[in-house]
Structure formats: structure tokens, C-alpha cells
Amino acid sequence: MVKVNENYLKFPGSYLFSTIAKKVNAYMIENPDKKVIRLGIGDVTMPLSSAIVEALHGAVDEMGAAETFHGYAPDLGYGFLRETIAREDYSSRGCQIEADEIFVSDGAKSDCGNIQEIFDESSIIAVCDPVYPVYVDSNVMAGRTGTYDEVTGKWSKVVYMPCTAENGFVPELPTEAADLIYLCVPNNPTGTTLTRDQLKVWVDYANETGAVILYDAAYEAYIAEDNIPHSIYEIEGAKTCAIEFRSFSKNAGFTGVRLGFTVVPKELVRGGVALHALWARRHGTKFNGAPYIIQKAGEAVYSEAGKAQLKEQVAYYMRNAKVIYDGLKEIGCEVYGGVNAPYIWLKVPKGMTSWEFFDLLLEEASVVGTPGSGFGPSGEGYFRLTAFGTYENTKEAMERLKKMPSLRK
């Protein structure tokens, strides 16, 4: 009899956003007259910009003509997109990343989840707490973690680095051995950031210890302040210790289109092996290339028109972030994030758990957010709201929150 991967049986529940979707659907069935406002999952609401739509149409026409039809895409990405990324995202910021160090994929979530495959099963992962659940869950599936403790909300064999208001949401270097260090800047879920100096500490640590930093920069387009790096390769020494993940979902609205990329510098070597070669082997074997039409849409993100339109989209969402941030402050909440990121992280009222607050918000205001504890034990007592809604819904959600008696101090 075949044996299943028992690591899957260790999970205490379903994936965070699936659990939330189930709860919200049940609420909507019970309350068909209520207009639910979703500020939970970080899914965008603005349509694709016209420069991107034009590129998609053009690429579809190419696919419909024998002379310009494209079959399988090159497994690591089309040269036109890899070269554009290298120039626009890296050279322009003074980072020397070559086009062939960029691996185009169907999104950062897949890459963040899959990257662990190229490391030994015994590798110890270190994660900020709270954290985007994919980092931990994908390692659980691979058998790299121990068991889940319902009381502490922690997995054994995982190094947790608490990021709370007490330490300004800046993780401290681990005191235990850590091989794979996941960092997400700007951070999901807290919306906070690390400065260049703060990130340098991590780069130096990884180079000294031989650890590898898995750097998720999916939200870099939202950085407004100058001292926050857009890429870890802005930090000296990062090319010998860091892999970077990028997404087109949040900066260009590709959540339903799917495109991302991962940078593995050739200088990144562990145990005498170039990780670039391992990831190329893995990617080439398990992925058949992002579709041509989608990569053409990705290229349009960097056109002059695309850049101008996307700057406006980011500004639109950041206006929402300000509405949420200011609205919560007005009520008297303790609020973080929302300045260099589309996520706002708030303290829930005293005596309540994050999930209790989730239920309360849904019941009293028909507003959906994400409970902090869903991102890890140090997220307990916090709650995440996203700025990716429409402006009208965001304003209405805040009006509803302001009327909730339990939220007023």
C-alpha cells in the first residue's frame, strides 16, 4: 500500500487564507443582505493598466499567427524580459545582476514555496514571527520541521524571530544555528521595513555563518522612504548570501495573471555548489516557462507608459493605506505599517484574541481582515488590514469601524 507524505498530516488546519474564505462564505450565506468589505487577503482590485492590456492583446495576436506563434517558453524566461528586469530593477539601482541570474516564474508564492527543495532536509529555517505562512508551511510539507505545538503555536525545529511593537518589528539575529533565513521587506504582514543598515547586519551574519537569506521583496514598489532598500543586492555582500523573490502581483496587479521572478546570483555558493545551477536544474525540470503573452505583459510593466500608470496604481492603494492608518489612529488604535507597505497592522482591543477580533469585525461591521495569530504566535493580539481594496470600500469600512463601540477607547 502506498504511504502518503505524513508531513501533511502535521498541519493543525487549512491554509490561513482558505480558512478565512470559508468563514466569510458561511457569514455571507447566513447574512445575504449584508455588504461584506474584504480587507483580508492582499488581493488587488484595480484593473490591469492600459499599457499591460495593450501588450497582452498584441501578444495574443502574435500567438494567433503561424509566423509569430510561440510554443514552450524558454524554461528560465524569455531573454527580452530577463534583460529588461536586469536593467530596470537592478542596474538602475546600482546592483550588478545579470539577466541569466534571473529566473522567470508564475509568481513569488510558488518560488518562495519551492526554493527549499534545493537545500538539505536537515537545514534549520529561521522565520520572522509573524510571517507569511508559505515559508513555514512549505518546509513542513518537506519534513524539515518537527511537530506543531498547539499551546505555543510553534513548530519544533524552527527558529522564530519575534517582530513586535516591543522591538520595533526588527528581528534579532538568531542565537541558535539557522541555515535558511526568510526575510520579507517591506514586511507581510506587519507592513514594517528594515533600513539598509539593519539589513546589512543580516547580510554580514549570513556571510559569516554560511546561512542563506531568502529575501521576499514582493512589496518593494510600495517603499516611499529613501533609507529602505528595494533589493537586498543594494547591500554590499548580498550576492554571496541571498536569493531574492519578486512579484508582479502587487506592483502591477498580476494576482490573476501570474508572473514573478527569482534572482540567484552566480557567486552564491554553499558546500562548493553554486545554488544558481541547482535552481536552474529544478526550474527546468518542474516548470515549463511562464506563458509568452504573460511575459510580454511583464515587459510592458517597464515601458514608460507602464511605469507611469503603475505609479498611479501604487499611489491609489497608498491613499487607502492612509485612510486606514488615519482612521484607526482616530479611533485610538495602536497602528503600524502602511507607510512603505500596503498592509496596516493594528493591536486588537485588550482581552481579545486576533480570531475573536476577526469574528467581531465580521459580525458588527461586515469587514474582513486577517487575524495576526494566523501568521505566527507573535502575531497574536494583532490584526492585518490591506490597502488593496477600492477607495470607496476602504472609506466605508473605516466609517463602519469608527461606529463600533468596542473599538473606541
Ligand code: MLT
Ligand atoms: C497575503 O494576503 O498575505 C497575500 O496576498 C498572499 C500572497 O501574496 O500570496
